[in-house]
Amino acid sequence: MYYQLYEFNHAAMAPWHAMADQMRIAFRNPLNPLSHTYFGRTVAAGFEVLERTTRRYGKPEFGLSETVIGDKTVSVHEKIVWQQPFCNLIHFERCLPAGHRNDPKILIVAPMSGHYATLLRGTVEALLPHAEVHITDWVDARMVPLAEGGFDLDDYIDYVIEMLHALGPDTHVIAVCQPAVPVLAAVSVMEADNDPLSPSTMTLMGGPIDTRINPTAVNQLAKEKPIEWFRDNVVMPVPWPQPGFMRMVYPGFLQLSGFMSMNLDRHVIAHKEFFAHLVKNDGDAAEKHRDFYDEYLAVMDLTAEFYLQTVETVFMRHALPKGEMMHRDRPVDTTAIRKVALLTVEGENDDISGVGQTEAAQTICTNIPDHMRLHYMQPDVGHYGVFNGSRFRKEIAPRILSFIEEHARTGKAKPAPRVIRGGKAGSAA
Template identity: 55%
Template sequence: MLYHLYELNHAVLHPLREAAGLGKKLFDSKLNPLAYTYPGKLINASCDLFESLTRRYGKPEFGLKETKINGQPVAITEEIAWEKPFCRLVHFKRNEDDMMKAYGKEHHDPRLLIVAPLSGHYATLLRGTVEAFLPEHEVYITEWVDARDVPLYEGNFDLNTYVDYVIEMLQALGPGANVMAICQPGPPVLAAISVMSEDDDPALPATMTFMGSPIDTRKSPTAPNHLAKTRPYSWFENNVIYTVPINYQGAFRRVYPGFLQLTGFITMNTENHVNAHKDYFNHLIEGDCDSVQKHREFYNEYLSVLDLTKEFYLQTISEVFQKHSLAVGEFYHNGRLVKPETVTKVALMTVEGENDDISGIGQTQAAHDLCKNIPQEMQFDYIQPGVGHYGVFNGKRFRTEIQPRLRDFFRSFFDVNKEAALRKEQVEAKDKETKAA
């Protein structure tokens, strides 16, 4: 019922939103003399703020059209490298001719699979992360699909499906890739690599990196961790799960709605968000275009959210935050016990933020305790001073202090000859598929 009320509220506000949009255009026009007066600016700012607070924010675009290598522009195109109903693997393919100009010869870089969090926001939240790696890596990222857009006939998506997806993506990329799990994906990615290691899967990655991940939330518990522990499983099932309305492709699917997640995000820092919008209103009146643009860019991303399937959300609450199944050695994947101690050939790096209020210090480092049979010379840990959760994977300190360490870590386990042979093999296989088609 709540989901339907949310949709009804959006529909009811539509005429007011349209009126606000019209007022915004009218009092923002250079042809309108009133636009230059204080009352005119006040009306314009009020209309803008109302429209921005009540409109629906769709999925953002990455918008990464080029990168620079050795000072030369290199065009970027997005390609779908792998796809299933609930996820697409996006490859930011660098133009080969531009690469030749930049290097003067054939060149191979490490492949990097960034597993974006499935916790409310779209993968585009990691746009800056992707951008930082593009000059020196072949970058792929998981683009999770909004559950309300997936028809019921496509089946369910739970934590086991998530693990299967990660395994399939790594198999599609081939051996020797680097996988980087940011926040939520930590446990399922570690589970996937544990299963692959026990099976001695030839597609094992060269490295795995966990950043601000809830591997063991018993360590330095934060406010979200306390919430998950103090409320019983039944509370989450009865209070945050709703049915997708009939006007979406995923009609009748049971989900944890994005708008509820967004409410939780905002509630955690209500004062900051209120102040940010007050500043935005004042900047509109003052005509501070730079500040206005920065606000819009941030909130266009922040307010864009997606729904999670009921089974995935509830299983994550239970297994990761309440039972700590992976940390205590009781996590099962499709009925099979997951054994992180079987990982011996994949190098491990963990990254944490000193001021992280989502995944506290030690929660990500716990991966080292679980993967106890990885040789010490293949294990690395780094705590970034002065950053919170978001700063672990984005922002100035990420670009200048964290990303260079990750780059060096990937390069330490990179075999350029094997990479060249693999690329040649993949190109030949693709050519055969094309000819056969």
């Protein structure tokens, strides 16, 4: 019912949205004398805020058409190299100059937690000059017809394994946030099977490996409510006329509401500042606001079975760190990982995955040799800063690339790395 009301609200607001958009254009038109006055800019700013708050935000574009390798700019093209109903694997194909060395293959597993993979645009952009980058482009569940079947946590793990098989040997996998658990499970299954296509390295960034450690507000909610509460209150059918009509989903707008309510004051202040920037004609600051919220407010639905299984397995039962997680009726044994080097990355101020939750992977993967493991905690960044922003580009990305080069199976053996905590070297985890 809530989903239908949400759709009805959008339909009811459509005339107001159209009116706000037209008035915004009219009061920003340089041919309108009022557009050059304080009054005109104020009116235009108000209508733009109204237009943006009543807009339905569609899936953003990556928009990465080029990158710089060395001192040369090369073009980049998106190419789908693997496809299933709930995911496309995108390769950012670079037009490399003749004689360019073979760069490492990286599979970035984007979060399937309400936002699109484009949230990791900055992650991809930072790695492109140095690697052949692939990313999981998860499909909005409400766009997948019921005839395509379901998608749960077991299917997610299978998808990761299939993608690693498709990319071939000496692939390096990076899991950002939510995928940390299924990626670690997938690698555990591959290693238990002595799969020759298991990745060379596994990087887990800001992921909820063990949410018993420094639980955040997100973790507390899962502890306070039984799984039946989530099934009864946040799972609902996709309304007509969407392609996924009647598919049971966890709607993206509910996920977004939860995230925004955690920092509601920040969002209110951000929109007030946006209004002020528009009135002052501060175009750069206003454009930064638009870019961020165009991404942040674009959300997708998750299948109900995947969402409920994830909540129960990861946040309620803590099955993976307790050694109780199953994949298709077989145990997920993290101690089976022996050949895959492990890098864990955390942010000091992460309010989604608390400090220590990702590092827990170092504890449960007991059979990875010490010289093949590394933990890094980035000072002064929150959850978003773990995979985006200036500190990611300057501090985290170079460490990831160095770790990948260190442990590429086709490379030469190099000295054992040391754990870095807050910018200082320490003993191995």
